[in-house]
Amino acid sequence: MLVYGKVQTHENRGVPGAIITFVSQAEGKTDSTYSDENGEYSIYLKIGESGTDDDKTIPDNFKLFQNYPNPFNTGTWIPFELPKSAKVKIKIYNILGQKINTITDEYCSEGKSEVYWGGIDEKGKSVSAGIYFYQLETMGVTKTGKMLLLDGGCGKTIGNISGLSQNPLLKTAKALIQKGFIIRVKKAGFFSFVDSDFVVSSENTAIEKNIFLPQYA
Known part of the structure; x- marks a missing residue:
């Protein structure tokens, strides 16, 4: 939710x-x-x-920053910072809470990193303009940010993962x-x-x- x-x-x-x-x-x-x-x-x-995530606190120095540019027309970068190497999953949701894409699902090194989203869904199709949310999951916790897409996506992305399980918000x-x-x-x-x-x-x-x-x- x-x-x-x-x-x-x-x-x-x-x-x-x-x-x-x-x-x-x-x-x-x-x-x-x-x-x-x-x-x-x-x-x-x-x-x-009830899940185990609620019993965990956000690790020190785990940060999810505002995407840039924002608002954006064709693509945007999502920066974050980890206190140690860990597996990171970043998902994109629309305003209805429906999952649009998973743009990364891999281990990232300690320090600052960023992932690009080109405004496309899991099938590689450009999404419509509107408000979207990016959600980062790592080390058992999640953080969420909001972004605004002004025009349709550019049809490309980095680290795209497709064919994932059903949207957990609809379970x-x-x-x-x-x-x-x-x-x-x-x-x-x-x-x-x-x-x-x-x-x-x-x-x-x-x-x-x-x-x-x-x-x-």
């Missing part, structure tokens, strides 16, 4: 560097992310089943599952935000949640 949106003031100014935390009401487990330089954020929440479609979260948002110089009744359902694959954060006078 992808949750995305913007942290902003009531004057519609984006609030960068805010920490957004989702707390499972049933389990008490937390998932957190930060708003980017425009105040935008995205995060992947597990709602279908629970047959059995409706709902899960409640508490959302907490904090940023120095701003009033804190709390939503104690945020409910997601397995029939949704992506939800937009915008957050207003008033600034101290």
Whole structure:
């Protein structure tokens, strides 16, 4: 389940560097992310089943950066940094949470790396313009970023992997599952935000949640 949106003031100014935390009401487990330089954020929440990923923390210095260029017309680079050599899988999802492509699934060395996506699906066909999400999985944890494709893809990519298993975001479609979260948002110089009744359902694959954060006078 992808949750995305913007942290902003009531004057519609984006609030960068805010920490957004989702707390499972049933389990008490937390998932957190930060708003980017425009105040935008995205995060992947597990709602279908309890997995081991929730018990692990993001390793020190594991970073997923904003893709560049963004927005982009034909292709974009997705940079990331690993604290040690590890297997990395990067998947692309559309706004509905449907998997579009897996652009890398291999071991990467310690330090900074980047992977190119040419705006195509697993069959090599250009995708339509719109919002897409890139999700990096490594060392048992995941991080997600959001990007905007202005025009169709250029029909080429690097490290493309095809013929993978069914989209995991759709595995629970047959059995409706709902899960409640508490959302907490904090940023120095701003009033804190709390939503104690945020409910997601397995029939949704992506939800937009915008957050207003008033600034101290």
